[in-house]
Amino acid sequence: MSALTSTDEALHAFAADVGQADPIAVEGGGTRWQIGGVLHGSARLVSAPVGIVDYRPEEMVITVRAGTPVAELHAVLGEAGQRSSLPERGGTVGGAVAVGESRLDLLGRGSVRDAVLQVRYVSAEGEIVTGGGPVVKNVSGFNVPKLMVGSLGTLGLIAEVVLRTNPTPPASQWIRAADVDPVAVRNAVLRPSSVLWNGSSTWVLLEGHEKDLEHEVTALSSIGEFVEVDGPPDLPPYRWSLPPADAAALHRETVGGFVATIGVGTVHADTAAPKRELDPAIAVVTERMKTLFDPKGRLNPGRSPQT
Amino acid sequence: MSLLSRLRRRHAPADPLVVALQDVLDPQRVRNDGAERSLTSHDASVFAGGLSGPICFPTTTAEVQAITRVAVEHGRAIVPRGAGTGLAGGAIPLGAPIVVSTGKMNHILKVDTENRVAWVQPGVINLDLSRHLRPKGFHFAPDPSSQQVCTLGGNVANNSGGPHCLAYGVTDAHVLAIEVVLPNGEAVMLGGLDPEPAGYDLRGAFVGSEGTLGIATRIAVRLTKNPPAVRTLLLSFAETRDAAQTVSDIIAAGIVPAALEVMDQRMTVAVENYVAAGYPTDAAAVLLAEIEGLPAGVEIDAGRIGDIGRANNATGVRQAASDEERALLWKGRKTAFGAVAQVAPDYYLHDTVVPRAALADMLEKIYEICERYDITVMNVFHAGDGNLHPLLVFDARVEGTLERVHAAGAEIVRASLDAGGVLSGEHGIGVEKQGFMDEMFSDADLDHQNRLRNAFDPTCRSNPGKVLPMGHSCADIQALRAMPTGVWG
Numbered sequence: 001m002s003a004l005t006s007t008d009e010a011l012h013a014f015a016a017d018v019g020q021a022d023p024i025a026v027e028g029g030g031t032r033w034q035i036g037g038v039l040h041g042s043a044r045l046v047s048a049p050v051g052i053v054d055y056r057p058e059e060m061v062i063t064v065r066a067g068t069p070v071a072e073l074h075a076v077l078g079e080a081g082q083r084s085s086l087p088e089r090g091g092t093v094g095g096a097v098a099v100g101e102s103r104l105d106l107l108g109r110g111s112v113r114d115a116v117l118q119v120r121y122v123s124a125e126g127e128i129v130t131g132g133g134p135v136v137k138n139v140s141g142f143n144v145p146k147l148m149v150g151s152l153g154t155l156g157l158i159a160e161v162v163l164r165t166n167p168t169p170p171a172s173q174w175i176r177a178a179d180v181d182p183v184a185v186r187n188a189v190l191r192p193s194s195v196l197w198n199g200s201s202t203w204v205l206l207e208g209h210e211k212d213l214e215h216e217v218t219a220l221s222s223i224g225e226f227v228e229v230d231g232p233p234d235l236p237p238y239r240w241s242l243p244p245a246d247a248a249a250l251h252r253e254t255v256g257g258f259v260a261t262i263g264v265g266t267v268h269a270d271t272a273a274p275k276r277e278l279d280p281a282i283a284v285v286t287e288r289m290k291t292l293f294d295p296k297g298r299l300n301p302g303r304s305p306q307t
Numbered sequence: 308m309s310l311l312s313r314l315r316r317r318h319a320p321a322d323p324l325v326v327a328l329q330d331v332l333d334p335q336r337v338r339n340d341g342a343e344r345s346l347t348s349h350d351a352s353v354f355a356g357g358l359s360g361p362i363c364f365p366t367t368t369a370e371v372q373a374i375t376r377v378a379v380e381h382g383r384a385i386v387p388r389g390a391g392t393g394l395a396g397g398a399i400p401l402g403a404p405i406v407v408s409t410g411k412m413n414h415i416l417k418v419d420t421e422n423r424v425a426w427v428q429p430g431v432i433n434l435d436l437s438r439h440l441r442p443k444g445f446h447f448a449p450d451p452s453s454q455q456v457c458t459l460g461g462n463v464a465n466n467s468g469g470p471h472c473l474a475y476g477v478t479d480a481h482v483l484a485i486e487v488v489l490p491n492g493e494a495v496m497l498g499g500l501d502p503e504p505a506g507y508d509l510r511g512a513f514v515g516s517e518g519t520l521g522i523a524t525r526i527a528v529r530l531t532k533n534p535p536a537v538r539t540l541l542l543s544f545a546e547t548r549d550a551a552q553t554v555s556d557i558i559a560a561g562i563v564p565a566a567l568e569v570m571d572q573r574m575t576v577a578v579e580n581y582v583a584a585g586y587p588t589d590a591a592a593v594l595l596a597e598i599e600g601l602p603a604g605v606e607i608d609a610g611r612i613g614d615i616g617r618a619n620n621a622t623g624v625r626q627a628a629s630d631e632e633r634a635l636l637w638k639g640r641k642t643a644f645g646a647v648a649q650v651a652p653d654y655y656l657h658d659t660v661v662p663r664a665a666l667a668d669m670l671e672k673i674y675e676i677c678e679r680y681d682i683t684v685m686n687v688f689h690a691g692d693g694n695l696h697p698l699l700v701f702d703a704r705v706e707g708t709l710e711r712v713h714a715a716g717a718e719i720v721r722a723s724l725d726a727g728g729v730l731s732g733e734h735g736i737g738v739e740k741q742g743f744m745d746e747m748f749s750d751a752d753l754d755h756q757n758r759l760r761n762a763f764d765p766t767c768r769s770n771p772g773k774v775l776p777m778g779h780s781c782a783d784i785q786a787l788r789a790m791p792t793g794v795w796g
Binding site: 278285305 | 421422423464477480499501503508512516558600655660664694729732747748755760762775
């Protein structure tokens with residue numbers, strides 16, 4: 001049942017804070033504050049509620065308030081041998097969901113958009129709205145959580161989410177080799193958690209049972225000389241989203257220095273990604289969506305996930 | 308009827324809608340006779356059929372666009388239809404809509420194993436795709452029980468699941484891009500092959516929208532690499548509760564099997580009588596656990612699952628010794644619904660989800676409810692997801708039975724909500740659970756779902772009368788059940 005109970009006082013307080021009238025935005029960790037345009041100066045900043053509401057490891061779900069730091073979420077999950085697909089870069093859970101960017105190890109942990117099972121947000125009218133459901137499988141009604149992930153808070157201000165968690169693998173190892181075909185590397189192992197390529201070197205994150213990792217490393221040794229490393233390379237500042245085939249065929253001449261996620265298509269590059277235009281018919285649906293959810297344009301004015 | 312009047316009838320002015328459709332489509336692919344319209348008035352559920360308008364069989368996106376434009380010009384609704392295997396009434400035509408069958412859009416357009424994506428038309432049958440991919444070492448992960456006949460377009464519309472969605476996720480985790488003909492006739496690409504397409508996740512909103520946001524005409528699906536090692540375990544239990552507890556304990560131990568399926572005794576007996584798959588018929592419940600991945604981890608997890616079962620009083624732990632034995636166990640599981648025919652002529656297959664920890668209590672509740680209504684119930688379900696499928700078997704010819712079946716079903720749905728669950732895990736809302744939507748969602752929640760729908764379909768053109776309950780736009784069911792003016796019976 002989505003009917004709110006007395007334990008949801010923090011949500012009601014947040015809704016009251018958001019109110020119904022003036023331009024408004026939620027301030028999280030501020031780590032992705034530039035994405036999607038500059039927030040209009042008239043917007044009042046509020047903070048989302050914090051804290052973990054409910055965690056049942058055997059259900060592989062956690063209910064957490066949007067203002068909770070991702071680091072805190074992962075600390076709690078880690079104690080139970082679990083983790084989530086949210087990126088850790090100093091921000092909040094709500095910020096990570098509103099931005100919707102996935103981690104480097106998406107292949108291992110899944111995407112952010114697949115992790116959000118239920119979302120509670122405050123609407124432009126100041127009401128608390130629930131979309132989705134608190135269990136791992138649910139097709140009850142329209143998929144509002146998917147719409148909220150990556151929406152930059154332009155359709156509603158996220159207050160609380162139920163996230164899918166997954167078990168932390170027993171073993172985990174980054175390895176690196178120079179001058180190997182990164183796509184061949186990806187295909188030589190069953191489920192690498194990450195394959196990164198900077199145009200010359202390839203990094204692989206292998207996770208699972210120790211013996212299987214040894215087996216995978218052996219399989220990869222026929223492709224190149226891999227050495228164990230502490231982690232992924234440093235990432236250039238800008239983020240591109242490309243079809244995986246294009247990401248695997250990048251050149252430094254086009255984007256400058258880069259780190260591409262093989263099999264995924266996210267590219268971290270020295271140069272900014274070109275502005276992306278929506279297909280006109282999609283722009284019409286998008287505009288209608290925004291107008292229906294936020295008729296007065298008060299939610300995160302100035303920002304848009306279309307860019 | 309006199310010869311003259313028969314001749315007159317044959318030459319009577321044709322319906323202008325049919326004429327317009329035959330103008331944009333090969334006339335052979337516009338069907339309007341009573342027998343065909345009667346067939347498309349139902350899906351595979353127990354719900355009363357609707358009223359189908361002309362049925363079109365397009366082969367291209369452009370033809371779907373042309374049909375949609377005819378619908379717009381004639382003020383008629385439009386309903387996409389795959390194989391008609393839906394169990395919630397999602398494809399039942401209301402308001403004499405134009406029915407757009409995807410039956411002739413059944414081609415696998417492109418398979419790119421290097422980038423793990425295939426482009427398919429919506430009428431491709433789920434299992435046909437996986438069969439096509441098998442020699443290349445890949446498969447399409449969602450595997451609904453109806454996979455031998457259901458279509459990928461239908462899987463997208465319902466966000467279908469299946470036994471192997473426990474580890475891999477349901478359809479929306481395996482759909483990258485969808486070409487959609489919007490209810491105004493425009494064709495757009497939702498999502499993309501890149502991981503973070505610009506704008507709102509309209510692809511995510513479309514998957515599972517039950518045909519209410521437009522018609523998928525091309526789908527880019529993710530391919531999953533076949534694992535090198537697979538182990539299938541069959542655990543038997545004298546108490547159903549022990550089987551349910553084993554499921555919870557496996558997940559709590561940090562193991563995510565590819566599948567965790569439970570069948571109760573009535574179900575295993577029916578399955579054994581039907582296909583003799585090797586299930587023990589004396590166990591109160593059996594748990595089918597499948598682990599796949601790399602060999603060492605699979606061995607370790609198979610051992611741990613056996614141990615967890617034995618700690619929960621399993622009376623038998625058996626590992627399939629060969630591919631044949633494994634295939635036979637799955638054949639038994641996947642033909643469960645066919646096996647029911649020998650028990651009673653009719654069945655109503657329910658679909659709810661509860662938290663895994665609530666499974667044991669929920670099963671007892673289901674038995675109690677069905678006993679109270681004097682209905683035979685059999686259980687076969689995706690235990691790892693907490694996704695229950697109580698199968699109420701009955702003979703609809705016995706007066707008053709269907710009413711008791713519906714009353715028992717309603718109690719089961721409400722008990723699932725009370726246990727912290729949801730209305731549907733994979734069948735959808737359709738017409739089946741519209742009446743329960745306001746028990747799971749508040750008015751504000753439903754209003755926002757309605758806004759999402761309206762952004763795609765402001766004129767309620769696409770599959771009206773579904774998902775959202777009365778009181779929301781596109782949901783005036785009574786009006787849709789009535790025959791629009793100018794429509795023959």
